[in-house]
Amino acid sequence: MHELGIAELARGLDAGEYSSEELTREVLSRIERLDKTLNTFITVDAEGALAAARGADERRAAGQAGPLTGIPLAHKDIFCTNGLRTSCGSRMLDSFIAPYDAAVVERLGANGMVNVGKTNMDEFAMGSSNETSYYGPVRNPWDTGRVPGGSSGGSAAAVAARLVPAATGTDTGGSIRQPAALCGITGIKPTYGRVSRWGMIAFASSLDQGGVFARSAEDAAMVLGAMAGFDERDSTSVEQVVPDYSAALDQPLKGLKVGLPKEFFGEGLEDGVRAAVDAAIAVLKEQGAELREVSLPNLGLSVPTYYVIAPAECSSNLSRYDGVRFGYRCEDPRDLEDMYKRSRGEGFGAEVQRRILVGTYALSAGYYDAYYLKAQQCRRLISEDFRKAFEAVDVLVGPTAPETAFGLGERADDPVKMYLSDINTLAVNLAGLPGMSIPAGFADGLPVGLQLIGNYFDEGRLLAVAHQYQQHTDWHRRAPEEQS
Amino acid sequence: MSQDWEVVIGLEIHAQLATRSKIFSAASTSYGSEPNTQACAVDLGMPGVLPVLNREAVRMAAMFGLAVGATVSPRSVFARKNYFYPDLPKGYQISQFELPVVAGGELLIEPEEGEPKVIGITRAHLEEDAGKSLHENYDKMTGIDLNRAGTPLLEIVSEPDMRSAKEAVAYMKKIHSLVRYLEICDGNMQEGSFRCDANVSVRPRGQKEFGTRTELKNLNSFRFVERAINFEIERQIDVIQGGGKVVQETRLYDPDKGETRSLRTKEEANDYRYFPDPDLLPLVIEPAFVEEVRASLPELPDAKRRRFVEQYGLPEYDAGVLTAGRDLADFYEAVVAAGPDDAKLAANWVMGEFSGALNKAGLALEDSPVSAAALAGLLSRIADNTISGRGAKDVFEAMWAGEGDADSIIEAKGLKQISDSGALEAMIDEVIAANPQQVEQYRAGKDKLFGFFVGQVMKASKGKANPQQVNELLKQKLDA
Numbered sequence: 001m002h003e004l005g006i007a008e009l010a011r012g013l014d015a016g017e018y019s020s021e022e023l024t025r026e027v028l029s030r031i032e033r034l035d036k037t038l039n040t041f042i043t044v045d046a047e048g049a050l051a052a053a054r055g056a057d058e059r060r061a062a063g064q065a066g067p068l069t070g071i072p073l074a075h076k077d078i079f080c081t082n083g084l085r086t087s088c089g090s091r092m093l094d095s096f097i098a099p100y101d102a103a104v105v106e107r108l109g110a111n112g113m114v115n116v117g118k119t120n121m122d123e124f125a126m127g128s129s130n131e132t133s134y135y136g137p138v139r140n141p142w143d144t145g146r147v148p149g150g151s152s153g154g155s156a157a158a159v160a161a162r163l164v165p166a167a168t169g170t171d172t173g174g175s176i177r178q179p180a181a182l183c184g185i186t187g188i189k190p191t192y193g194r195v196s197r198w199g200m201i202a203f204a205s206s207l208d209q210g211g212v213f214a215r216s217a218e219d220a221a222m223v224l225g226a227m228a229g230f231d232e233r234d235s236t237s238v239e240q241v242v243p244d245y246s247a248a249l250d251q252p253l254k255g256l257k258v259g260l261p262k263e264f265f266g267e268g269l270e271d272g273v274r275a276a277v278d279a280a281i282a283v284l285k286e287q288g289a290e291l292r293e294v295s296l297p298n299l300g301l302s303v304p305t306y307y308v309i310a311p312a313e314c315s316s317n318l319s320r321y322d323g324v325r326f327g328y329r330c331e332d333p334r335d336l337e338d339m340y341k342r343s344r345g346e347g348f349g350a351e352v353q354r355r356i357l358v359g360t361y362a363l364s365a366g367y368y369d370a371y372y373l374k375a376q377q378c379r380r381l382i383s384e385d386f387r388k389a390f391e392a393v394d395v396l397v398g399p400t401a402p403e404t405a406f407g408l409g410e411r412a413d414d415p416v417k418m419y420l421s422d423i424n425t426l427a428v429n430l431a432g433l434p435g436m437s438i439p440a441g442f443a444d445g446l447p448v449g450l451q452l453i454g455n456y457f458d459e460g461r462l463l464a465v466a467h468q469y470q471q472h473t474d475w476h477r478r479a480p481e482e483q484s
Numbered sequence: 485m486s487q488d489w490e491v492v493i494g495l496e497i498h499a500q501l502a503t504r505s506k507i508f509s510a511a512s513t514s515y516g517s518e519p520n521t522q523a524c525a526v527d528l529g530m531p532g533v534l535p536v537l538n539r540e541a542v543r544m545a546a547m548f549g550l551a552v553g554a555t556v557s558p559r560s561v562f563a564r565k566n567y568f569y570p571d572l573p574k575g576y577q578i579s580q581f582e583l584p585v586v587a588g589g590e591l592l593i594e595p596e597e598g599e600p601k602v603i604g605i606t607r608a609h610l611e612e613d614a615g616k617s618l619h620e621n622y623d624k625m626t627g628i629d630l631n632r633a634g635t636p637l638l639e640i641v642s643e644p645d646m647r648s649a650k651e652a653v654a655y656m657k658k659i660h661s662l663v664r665y666l667e668i669c670d671g672n673m674q675e676g677s678f679r680c681d682a683n684v685s686v687r688p689r690g691q692k693e694f695g696t697r698t699e700l701k702n703l704n705s706f707r708f709v710e711r712a713i714n715f716e717i718e719r720q721i722d723v724i725q726g727g728g729k730v731v732q733e734t735r736l737y738d739p740d741k742g743e744t745r746s747l748r749t750k751e752e753a754n755d756y757r758y759f760p761d762p763d764l765l766p767l768v769i770e771p772a773f774v775e776e777v778r779a780s781l782p783e784l785p786d787a788k789r790r791r792f793v794e795q796y797g798l799p800e801y802d803a804g805v806l807t808a809g810r811d812l813a814d815f816y817e818a819v820v821a822a823g824p825d826d827a828k829l830a831a832n833w834v835m836g837e838f839s840g841a842l843n844k845a846g847l848a849l850e851d852s853p854v855s856a857a858a859l860a861g862l863l864s865r866i867a868d869n870t871i872s873g874r875g876a877k878d879v880f881e882a883m884w885a886g887e888g889d890a891d892s893i894i895e896a897k898g899l900k901q902i903s904d905s906g907a908l909e910a911m912i913d914e915v916i917a918a919n920p921q922q923v924e925q926y927r928a929g930k931d932k933l934f935g936f937f938v939g940q941v942m943k944a945s946k947g948k949a950n951p952q953q954v955n956e957l958l959k960q961k962l963d964a
Contacts, residue, residue, distance in 0.1 A: 080532045093531065100525055102532060199532040206762035234534050235764050313762055316564050319575020320529040324628065336626075340568055363566070363757035372759060 001026050002162040003479070006071050006219040009165060013060065013070050020060070020070025024053035024114050027072045031116070031163050034482060037144060040158040042077045042135045043085050044117035052114040059112060067246075068226055069112030074167040076155050077118035078125055079105050079210070080199040088201045089121040089133040089151075092321050092328045092347035102199025103231050104168055104210050111226040119167055120154030123349045124318065125175055125203040127151050128421040131412055132351040139408070140183060141480040142446055146405040149179030149421075152213070156183040159213045160447075162479055166214040166223050170200060172207045173306050174400075174425025177437035180213055181400035181449020184439045186466065186476060187213045188220050190459045192432035193238035195224075196231030202317040204310040205236075207429040216476050217438065217466035221245035224459065240457060248460045249467040254288030256465065257393040263299040264398030264424055264451075272443025277399045280440035280450045283472055284397070284465075292393055296385040301378045302427040307419060308362050308375035309430070314352075315359030321347060354415065383431040390455045395465055399424060400437040400449030428453055436462045439475035447475075490689045491717050492697070493652045493682060494644035497659055498637050499669040500613065500677040501544045507612050507636035508535030508578060515675055519618070519629035527634040529573030534763050537562075541636040542767065544668035545585045545610050546777045548638060551662055551784055552605050554589030556774050560609075562764045566757040571615035571628050579639075581758040584609035585767060591662075592786065595654035603655050604643030611637050632676075638668070644683065644694065649713035653706050656680055661785055665810045673704050680704075684713055685730070686720045695720070696730040700744055702737045712737035716744050788813055796820065796827035805835050811849045812839075815856050823860030824867035833863060837880050854883050862890040869950055875899040903950040905957065908941070911949070912957055915940045926962060937962065 001023055004012065012018055028046050035041050049072065056070035080086045080098035082105075087093045101109065109115065122132040130138040130153025138153040140146040141161035148157040152169030156179035159167050169176040171189035180187025189211040200210055212227065214220040225246060230239040260281065265274070285291055323329035323343030330346055333339030348356070362371035389396060401421060411418045428435040433453055440450035450469075454462040470476050506513055509526035526533045549556040563581035586608035594600045613635040618627035640659060646652045660678060663669035671678045685697035700716060703709045715737075720730050734753070735744040760766075783791070785807050792803035792813075807813045812834070819830045838859060842852060862883065866876050871894055882893045894900055902908060915937060916923055926933040941954045 086531070088531065096531065098530065098532065100530075100533075197532075198534055201531040202763075204762075233536060235536055236762075312759060316566050316576050316757070316759070319566060319568065320531070320573060322568060322570070322575060324570050325528055325573060326530065336570065360757065363759055365755045365757075368757075368759070 002030055004165070005215045006068070006165050006222055009071055010067050014065070020053040020056040020072075020114060021050060023070065024049050024072050024116065027116055027164060034161060034163060035158075038139050038141060038157055038161055038163075039136055040120055040138050040154040040161070040163060041074070041117045042087055042089070042120050042133075042154070045084050045115065048084065049114050049116040052109070056112045056114060066111055067222055068108070070114060071112070071166070072114045072116050072164055073108065073223070074117050074119045074155060074158055074164045075105055075115055076121055076152050076167065076169050078121060078170050078201045079168060080201065081105055081115065081118065084118065086118065086201070087134070088125070089123040089135060090348065090352070091134045094134065094328065096327055098199070100199060103196035103233065104200065104227050106199075107227055107229075108168070108223070113223075113226075116164060119152070119158055122151035122153065122175075123352050124201070124314070125151040125170055125172055125208075126314070126351050126355055128174070128178060128418050129406070129408075129411065130154065130179070131408065132349055134349060137408055140405045142184060143405065146407055146446070147182070149182035149401070149405065151175040151179075153179050155213050156180055156185060156187065159183070159215065160185050160480060161482075166212060166219060168210060168227070169213055170203075170208055170210050171425075171429065171435075172203050172209075172310060173429050174422040176211045176213065177400050177425050177428075177435055177449065177451060178422055180437040181451070182405040182447065184442075184447025184449075184475070184478060184480075185213055185215060186217055186220050186436070186438050186470075187211065188224060188436040188459065188462065189428070189434065190224060190228060191238075191434045191457050192429075193236050194228050194242075194434070194457065194459065196229075196234040196237045198231055198233040202313075204313040205317060206313060207306075207310060209429070216470055217463045218246070218249060218470075221249060221463045221467070224463070228459075238457075243460050245460050245463050249464050251461075251464040251468070252288065253284060253465065253468045256284075256289040256395070258284055258289045258291050259294035259389055259393030259396045260291060261294050261296045261299065261389070261396055261398055263296050268420075268423070269399060269402045270404065270443065273399050273401070273403060273448050276441035276443055276448035277450055280469070280473075281397060283469060287468060287472060294389045294393060294396065296382075296389060296427065298378065298381045298385050299427055302382055302430055303419060303423055305375045305378040305382065305430060306422075306426040307358070308371045309379065311355040311359030312362045312372050312375075313359065315356045315363065318348075318352070318356055323347070351415070379430045382427050386427075386431045386433060386453075394455075394461060395458075396453040398451050400451035401425075404443050404446035404448060424451060432456070434459045434462055436466055438466045438469060439478070440473075441475050488689055489686045489717075489721055490691075491647055492644045492685045492687065492694055493646035493649070493713060495642045495646070495652060495655060496681045496683070497640040497642075497656065498679040499640065499659075499663050499671075501541050501636040501638055501668055502670055503538055503540045503544065503636050505538060506634035507538050507541045507610065509634050511634065513635050517631055519627065519631060521631065523615075523630035523633055527573065527630055529575070535578060535761075537764060537767065538636060541610055542585065542769070543777055544636075544666070545608060545638050546769065546774060547666045547668055547781060548608055548640070548663065549586035549589065550774070550778050550781055551666055552589030552591055554586045554605060554608070556769055556777075557583060557585055557587055558769055558771070559583065560585040560767045560769075562610075562761045562767065563758045564761045567754045569614065570626060571617045571630070571633070573615065573630060573633055577612060577614065578761055578764070579611035580609035583766075585769070591655065591658055593651065593654040593658050595648070595650045597650050598648070601645075601651065603645045603651075606641045606643050608638050608640045611639055613637050644685075649710045649717070652682060652713055653710050656709055657706060658785075661808060665782060665785055667782075667810075676704065680709055682709060682713055684716045684720070686717060686724070695724075696732050698730065698732065698744075699734045700737055701734060701747065702739075708737055708739050711739075711742055712744055715742060719744065782810065796831070798827060798831050802828075802831045802835060806831060809849075815849060818856035819860045819863070821860075822857050823863040826863070826867055829863055829867065830860075833859060837877065841880075841884055853886055854880070858883055858889055865890050865894060869901060869903050870894060871899050871901050872947075872951060874947070875901065898948075900948065901950045902945050902948045903953055905953065908945075908949060908953055908957055909961075911941055911944045912954070912961055915944060916961060923962065934958070934962070
């Protein structure tokens with residue numbers, strides 16, 4: 001069963017080949033067997049999952065099943081789950097249990113999906129390797145000596161290792177697309193505002209967006225369709241009808257105008273990655289897509305811009321973790337200041353503290369104009385580049401990451417080099433556009449991701465392009481060997 | 485204060501808006517509940533929660549803006565003011581910084597001393613209130629009550645246009661009256677619904693530059709505002725005359741000692757690291773919304789006062805007293821509408837007996853045992869001479885005590901005035917006949933005795949004779 005995708009599982013459930021409870025037991029037993037090595041889960045909720053699965057089976061028996069009813073999935077541990085710990089990968093929230101569900105959890109639950117647990121992640125989603133998690137690093141199923149990418153590394157690795165057919169993620173600067181690429185699976189980050197951020201723990205509010213990992217574009221379309229939509233509890237969510245993504249998957253590629261931003265293909269791109277991406281682009285061309293070189297001249301600004309805006313917002317968003325009302329509080333504080341300093345000093349890891357410091361500095365009196373305001377100006381320039389590009393083309397295509405998965409510990413001491421892992425994905429968040437990564441082959445046995453970037457609210461087209469590509473390739477069907 | 489010094493004062497007034505729910509959450513704003521029972525996940529700043537702006541708070545801010553002739557900004561921006569404090573749940577307060585919802589208004593004040601004066605209103609912005617720290621009843625710990633966290637505030641910032649504590653108080657009272665007129669704030673200073681900080685500086689008369697200012701906090705009554713400012717003026721002048729320099733700082737007013745003391749200096753002040761709140765889109769207000777609010781504005785105090793002078797022919801003073809509160813003005817107009825055609829009589833009674841009785845009983849107007857219609861009924865009996873002014877006071881007291889309406893009380897107590905000239909003449913004739921000596925003396929030129937005759941007639945009528953009529957008839961008979 002674990003080899004099957006959502007669409008196939010749904011058919012099996014409908015045909016009565018197995019129940020959701022049986023499917024969920026299979027998922028739980030694989031997690032039990034394989035996750036000791038991979039460490040993709042922070043919390044597994046066997047009891048809750050089985051109860052939900054039985055509920056789904058009852059709905060199916062009553063003829064009330066939808067296409068996702070009874071399908072297991074996992075949530076990144078950044079989405080609050082009512083009654084089930086939500087740690088955000090941090091010691092700070094190691095004991096935090098939210099009294100509410102995130103909108104994403106609520107919607108997928110209402111669609112009958114069975115939550116089996118919460119996946120590992122970089123602490124507060126700050127990282128590109130999943131090494132900043134309080135719960136230890138996740139290992140890449142393709143090579144357990146390597147990182148899965150981050151920050152949604154647990155979700156990506158769990159889907160890649162066939163532990164779950166789908167998992168949610170969040171993407172602030174590439175946190176869905178980069179791990180999808182490094183783990184060889186399909187991941188989509190929709191347009192900013194498409195998926196409600198209610199109950200999704202904030203890292204950088206103007207950049208954070210929830211999305212999904214799955215085995216295929218077809219599966220991702222099903223889950224995204226259920227997650228997306230306006231939510232009055234999130235003032236930045238957009239009141240716009242969600243199209244039927246699944247119904248639109250069959251649009252042919254013929255006549256599609258594909259832009260190739262030359263900046264994605266410059267220095268720093270590994271040869272093996274370049275070769276795989278070139279081959280993938282050739283497939284698109286064979287299927288009738290028209291290729292055009294385009295330019296995003298300000299793309300180079302995206303790393304410094306992002307690393308001002310994201311830390312600035314995070315420094316404020318993470319102020320609520322003060323040891324007063326919930327979360328970690330240090331032992332025996334002497335006074336208020338001691339409580340603040342030690343609770344935050346002990347509760348947050350090094351990378352989170354680094355970003356809080358950077359962000360606090362960027363917002364300080366006397367530096368605000370030079371950093372934060374300047375970064376906002378750069379952000380507009382970057383968005384403008386994309387706007388111009390989309391006047392000429394339908395989608396932009398390039399490598400998701402300039403490299404394949406790197407070794408565990410290799411960059412842990414070099415934050416700047418780590419930050420450069422996201423060089424191809426950051427700009428998409430700064431502009432608020434939808435982006436996707438799909439498997440496009442291998443380099444030295446490690447997966448390579450192809451990034452697709454669409455215009456605002458054009459997720460349907462991205463999914464269709466990905467689906468068409470997956471009709472003519474089988475990279476997305478490749479699974480890593482099991483390591484237990 | 486020395487004549488050589490000029491005082492410069494600006495006020496920041498925080499008015500709690502009278503919305504039912506909080507500015508960014510659906511929790512109730514009711515006051516006085518058990519700690520932390522009126523605080524939801526949003527007010528607690530729990531992980532993953534998001535603010536959603538309360539439209540009603542925006543409407544109230546717009547009302548205020550229009551009432552002071554300000555611009556209701558078509559686009560304003562919520563910003564985060566970042567600082568750590570245990571009763572500030574998110575570690576930042578959502579406020580407005582560079583682009584407030586209301587900009588550039590003005591208000592005419594009439595201080596007790598000095599000339600009427602226009603005070604500029606720089607801006608008014610929306611923000612959320614913090615919770616409260618409870619220091620009592622906790623051994624070496626502090627309790628936190630977040631019921632107030634997220635209550636909407638309108639911070640109204642004046643220009644530094646005031647030149648005395650009296651002017652500052654007049655301005656604050658005027659704002660206080662205005663927000664209550666608009667019904668956007670209950671104005672309750674004890675409960676902290678209406679609070680004030682004052683920026684105070686002094687400079688030698690004639691100097692152009694402002695002196696270094698201090699910010700005074702904890703001014704939760706009109707009296708404290710006046711005292712704190714006057715104390716601070718003297719303190720600053722003493723510092724300067726003693727060769728020192730005023731330090732820019734925040735000072736707390738201690739009402740028990742009647743003095744201000746330093747809370748923190750500028751160097752110790754927080755760097756609030758303001759930046760636009762990415763969880764909230766810019767607040768865009770359409771012209772149609774502004775027009776809708778404008779159309780809903782009640783008549784404002786100044787306009788009402790002018791109308792009272794013109795329409796009812798009242799003196800300025802009466803019009804001012806009657807329009808100080810919207811409820812009293814409405815009551816007065818209801819009395820006039822239902823009562824006799826004598827607006828001044830109604831004003832005297834509403835301002836006099838009626839307000840006096842309310843004050844004495846410590847009642848709010850809405851709890852008055854005497855309705856406007858009932859008072860109007862009494863005034864009608866005064867106007868048509870059924871009762872005398874003296875009798876009317878007795879009737880009012882009985883009405884206040886719940887003994888019925890004016891007519892039934894007059895009847896029951898036999899207070900009806902004798903205006904029948906036949907009956908009066910008979911009484912007068914008796915009095916004249918019974919006092920021949922006094923009649924002689926009076927007719928011989930002792931005019932003072934006239935009062936004696938009036939008194940005798942009133943006595944004979946047991947106080948019920950119409951005094952005016954008695955005067956006329958007596959004069960006729962004695963002078964005949």
